Amino acid sequence: MFADLVAGTRRLWAGLPLGARVSLVVLAILYALALAAPAVAPYLPSQQLDIVALKDQAPSWAHPFGTDRFSRDLLTRVLYGARVSLSVATLAVLMSAMVGTAYGLVAVTAGGVVDSVMMRLLDAMLAIPRVLLLIALLALWNPVPLPALVAVLGLTGWFDVSRLVRAEALSLRERDFVVAARSLGTGTVRLMLRHLLPNVLVPVIVFTTLGVANIIALEAGLSFIGVGVHEPVPSWGTLFFDGTEAFVGTWWAALFPGMAIITTVLCFNILGDALRRVLDPRHFRSA
Amino acid sequence: MTGPLLSIENLRTYFYTDAGVARAVDGVSLQVSQGETVGLVGESGCGKTVTALSILRLIASPGRIEPDSRIVFEGKDLLQLGPEEIRRVRGNRIAMIFQEPMTALNPVFTVGDQVAEVARVHDGATRREAWKRAVEMLDRVGIPSADERARDYPHQMSGGMRQRVVIAMALMMRPALVIADEPTTALDVTIQAQILELLRDLQRTFGMSLLLITHDMGVVAETASRVVVMYGGEVVEQAPVDRIFASPHHPYTEGLLAAMPRLGSARDRLLTIPGTVPPPTEWPSGCRFRDRCSYAWERATEHPALSEIAPGHVSRCHLAQEPQRRLQPHEPLAAGRGAP
Numbered sequence: 001m002f003a004d005l006v007a008g009t010r011r012l013w014a015g016l017p018l019g020a021r022v023s024l025v026v027l028a029i030l031y032a033l034a035l036a037a038p039a040v041a042p043y044l045p046s047q048q049l050d051i052v053a054l055k056d057q058a059p060s061w062a063h064p065f066g067t068d069r070f071s072r073d074l075l076t077r078v079l080y081g082a083r084v085s086l087s088v089a090t091l092a093v094l095m096s097a098m099v100g101t102a103y104g105l106v107a108v109t110a111g112g113v114v115d116s117v118m119m120r121l122l123d124a125m126l127a128i129p130r131v132l133l134l135i136a137l138l139a140l141w142n143p144v145p146l147p148a149l150v151a152v153l154g155l156t157g158w159f160d161v162s163r164l165v166r167a168e169a170l171s172l173r174e175r176d177f178v179v180a181a182r183s184l185g186t187g188t189v190r191l192m193l194r195h196l197l198p199n200v201l202v203p204v205i206v207f208t209t210l211g212v213a214n215i216i217a218l219e220a221g222l223s224f225i226g227v228g229v230h231e232p233v234p235s236w237g238t239l240f241f242d243g244t245e246a247f248v249g250t251w252w253a254a255l256f257p258g259m260a261i262i263t264t265v266l267c268f269n270i271l272g273d274a275l276r277r278v279l280d281p282r283h284f285r286s287a
Numbered sequence: 288m289t290g291p292l293l294s295i296e297n298l299r300t301y302f303y304t305d306a307g308v309a310r311a312v313d314g315v316s317l318q319v320s321q322g323e324t325v326g327l328v329g330e331s332g333c334g335k336t337v338t339a340l341s342i343l344r345l346i347a348s349p350g351r352i353e354p355d356s357r358i359v360f361e362g363k364d365l366l367q368l369g370p371e372e373i374r375r376v377r378g379n380r381i382a383m384i385f386q387e388p389m390t391a392l393n394p395v396f397t398v399g400d401q402v403a404e405v406a407r408v409h410d411g412a413t414r415r416e417a418w419k420r421a422v423e424m425l426d427r428v429g430i431p432s433a434d435e436r437a438r439d440y441p442h443q444m445s446g447g448m449r450q451r452v453v454i455a456m457a458l459m460m461r462p463a464l465v466i467a468d469e470p471t472t473a474l475d476v477t478i479q480a481q482i483l484e485l486l487r488d489l490q491r492t493f494g495m496s497l498l499l500i501t502h503d504m505g506v507v508a509e510t511a512s513r514v515v516v517m518y519g520g521e522v523v524e525q526a527p528v529d530r531i532f533a534s535p536h537h538p539y540t541e542g543l544l545a546a547m548p549r550l551g552s553a554r555d556r557l558l559t560i561p562g563t564v565p566p567p568t569e570w571p572s573g574c575r576f577r578d579r580c581s582y583a584w585e586r587a588t589e590h591p592a593l594s595e596i597a598p599g600h601v602s603r604c605h606l607a608q609e610p611q612r613r614l615q616p617h618e619p620l621a622a623g624r625g626a627p
Contacts, residue, residue, distance in 0.1 A: 112348070176390040183343050183385075184378030184405050184456060194404070198395040 012278065020274030023267035030264060034082035043073040045080040046232045056250050066252035068242065077234045078256055084235040086264070088150055089215040095154025097208045100161025101200065107162075108169040109192045119166070126159045131218070138227035149229065153215055161207050168200045202279045209272035213265040220261050236261045291318035292496050293342070293360045293381075293464055299353040300334075300341045307568040311337040311350070313520035319464065324490065324497040326511030326528070328504065328543065332564040334520040335500045339466045342498075343381060344373050361463065379409045382457035386469035388449035392441040398452045399425065399437025405459040424455040429485060447478035454485065461493055468500045483510055504547045508532060513599075516540050519575030520567060522593065526600035536602035538580045562621025574605065581616040582606060 013021070033040060043049065054071040057063050065074035107118040137152055138144055144152070172178055178195050186195070216236070222228035223237025230238070236257045243254025295317050302309040312334040319325050327335050341352055344365060358365040361380065365373060385391040393401060402424055403417035412420065418437070425433035428451040441449055450470065457465055467486065471479035487510060490497055499510055507514055507528065514531045516524040516539065524537040535541045542560035562579040571577055577587035586605045594607035606613055 176385050176387055177393045179345060180383070180385050180391045180453070180456075181393070181404075182345055182377065183383040185374050185376070185408050186378075186404070187374060187408065190404075190408065194396070195393055199393070 015278045016274050019270050020278075023270040023274075026263065027267045027271065030082060030260075030267075031086060033079055034086050037079040037083050041073075041076040041079045043076045045077050045234055046072065047076075048072060056246075056253075058250075059252050065256040066250065068253050069246065069250070074239075074253060074256055077239055078236070078260055081234040081236045081239050081257060082260065084146070084229055084233055085216055085219060085237070085261075088146065088153065088219055088229070088235070089212045091150045092153035092157065092215050093208050093211040095150065096157035096211060097161055097204050099155065100158030101165050101197070101204055103158065104162040104165030105169055105192050105196055105200070107166055108173060108196070109188055122159055122162055130156050131221075134218075134222060135225070135227055138222060142227065143230040144228075146229070146233070149219075153219065157211065157215065161204060161211075164203050164207060165200050168203055169196045172196055172199050205279065206272055206276040209268055209275055213268035213272070216261060216268070217265050290362075291320045292323075293319040293358070293498070295338070295342070296357040296359070298338065298341055298356040298358060300337050300346055300350060300356075301353060302350045302567075304349055304568070306566075309567040310520050310570060311567045312341060313570070315517070315520070315522050317515050317522060317525070319496045319498055321463075322490075322494050322496055323513065324499060324511045326507035326514045327498060327500045327517060328502060328507055328514060329517035330502055330543075330560075330564050332567070333517045334567070335517055336468055338517070339383065339468050339498070339500055342466060343377050343383060344368075375409070378405055378457075378462070379460045380462050381464045381466065382460070382462040384450075384453055384457045384465065384467040384470045387473050388446050388453050389441075389473070391453050392449060394441055397438050397440055398444065398449075402437070402452065402455045402459060405456055409460050420459070421455070424459055425452065428452075428455045428458070428489070429481075430455075446474055447481065450474060450478075450482055451485065454482075454489070458489060458493065458495075462495060464496045464498065465490075466498045466500070469502070470499070471506060472501070472503070479506075486510070502543075504532075504543055516543070519564065519570050521575065521603060522601075523576065523603045524601065525593075526596075530597070530600050536596050536600070536606065537576075537604045538582055538606070539576050540602075542579075561619050578620040581619050582612050583619070584612055584615075 016024070049067065049071045051071045054063075054067050055069050057067040057071075059066045063073050063075065065078060067073055068077070103118065103122075107115045110118075133156060134152065138149075141148065173196070178191065181191060181195050219228055219235060220237030220240060223235050224241040226241070228237055229235040239257035240254055240261065243250070243252075243257060247254050295315060298312055298315045299310070300312040302311055315334070315338055317325070317327075327338065329335050337346070337350075340346055341356075342358055342360075342365065344352070346352060352366060356366060360376070365376065368376065392398065396404075399418060399421045402421035403412075403414070406412040406417040406420050407414070410417075422434050422437050425437055430436050430448060430451050436444070436448070441452070444452070454470075470486065471482050474482060483506060486497065486499075489495075497510075499506070501507060511528050514524075514526060514528050515522055516531075516537065518539045524531070524535070524540045526536075531540060532544065535544055539560070542558075545558040546560060548557055560579055565571060565575075565578075573588040573590050574580070574583065577583040580587070584605075586609070589605070591603050591605050591607075593601045593603045596602050596607060
């Protein structure tokens with residue numbers, strides 16, 4: 001099993017185009033830096049170094065990303081911001097992926113009326129514009145604790161996965177090996193967990209990768225309009241928002257958080273696209 | 288136990304589609320005795336596979352087995368069983384072998400794991416014990432160094448090897464009846480013979496009954512002791528295998544036999560039955576074979592009943608009543624239409 005995993009990972013890496021490999025490495029570094037922020041950040045995120053002498057400093061060796069108008073070190077704040085942005089996005093997407101996969105598989109397995117009702121419910125939820133719903137919800141619930149933000153983002157983002165999983169599972173259900181498993185007396189639950197679930201994972205993995213990019217952008221947007229993560233916990237969106245307030249004088253305060261957002265979103269998108277191509281079952285089978 | 292192992296009585300499986308009611312299986316009755324091999328033959332679209340899937344109750348909506356059908360197996364009507372009871376029959380007492388070994392296995396698990404799963408489902412065997420039995424079974428179906436190959440994924444195996452795996456899965460629980468749906472159609476000719484030999488050998492060892500679905504009369508000749516010919520969702524002829532080959536009665540059976548390629552025969556073109564099987568939503572009224580039949584006369588508008596030709600030999604053809612018509616063959620209607 002372990003050897004399979006190693007061999008599989010090696011084959012996957014070999015199949016990835018250069019851009020995707022670079023993205024993967026960049027993302028790995030970003031996640032590592034986020035995890036290690038307390039160790040690598042030169043200061044504390046809310047530490048006001050010298051409100052008179054060190055406010056609005058342009059990037060320098062001492063402060064590579066400059067300082068903000070409260071004399072806080074921006075490199076430190078971007079590093080700590082990575083913790084918030086990356087963990088919120090990753091956890092929210094994982095939650096969406098799990099809820100969506102479960103919902104889709106249950107709908108297909110139950111079939112018939114249950115499936116129809118579940119899908120109409122899904123249509124109804126899809127009809128609500130997500131961003132407006134989020135703004136309304138978060139405006140009422142302000143300030144929102146981080147776990148709640150994760151839950152709100154996660155629970156409003158699984159509709160598409162669910163559709164994807166359902167479509168995939170419906171076609172799987174007609175496939176010979178699923179019919180064969182049923183003909184051998186495999187029960188409903190085992191059928192779902194062993195024969196459907198592992199075979200829908202590829203699209204879910206692709207969705208998750210692309211989804212992280214979406215949520216980072218979304219979370220930044222929400223923070224930007226003031227309903228997302230709040231001070232003193234910085235997220236990239238909040239930092240970017242703060243920076244834009246004085247963009248003309250202190251361009252660095254918006255540039256670096258913005259770069260962090262763009263880099264992460266871009267890397268996840270490149271990686272997601274590459275995975276979609278590499279993990280395509282048709283491609284996979286011939287491997 | 289007295290009586291046949293499996294007795295299908297008036298099985299009707301209809302599909303309620305937008306294009307109308309497809310009467311895929313329309314009043315089929317057949318028996319399989321203990322240890323017997325029955326060949327179920329006919330072209331694609333005659334209802335063979337739907338009959339097989341009906342036995343295991345694997346017909347999905349919009350398909351439905353009509354209420355007055357009966358499938359009696361080991362004394363119980365399978366159509367009356369609850370979902371859990373029928374699940375315990377599947378793979379345990381009746382198992383099925385599918386046509387396409389390339390797709391009948393789950394791509395994400397090793398073959399050993401998949402064979403072992405059957406024991407885990409039915410016997411609640413532990414992982415270790417199920418694996419041990421799976422390796423034994425894989426060895427039994429002729430997979431060399433089974434303990435190593437059991438760790439292979441399906442895509443690492445050839446078609447013939449995969450079909451052996453599928454057979455191992457079907458035979459894991461020593462079922463009383465194995466339904467093999469075109470088990471050799473997707474394989475190379477040389478492999479076909481090996482797989483048929485394997486099935487015969489396993490049948491002798493385990494004493495199971497075999498319902499062999501095929502369109503290949505050659506396969507039937509080699510394996511079956513009795514033949515049931517299906518056309519248009521109905522049984523059109525049924526006889527012991529030597530009688531089918533020596534004196535077929537139904538014109539459709541004659542056509543199937545004539546369409547068999549024979550080594551060393553003088554003719555250089557393969558004979559075919561003119562026309563194709565009509566879609567199951569629009570079986571012709573009366574005799575369903577009439578458009579493709581070279582004997583059909585006015586009486587074809589009547590639906591023929593099964594008549595006994597000889598002991599154990601029945602045919603659904605008006606020729607049973609008016610045998611002299613066989614002397615007046617003509618071009619079938621379908622031939623005139625320039626059908627393929």
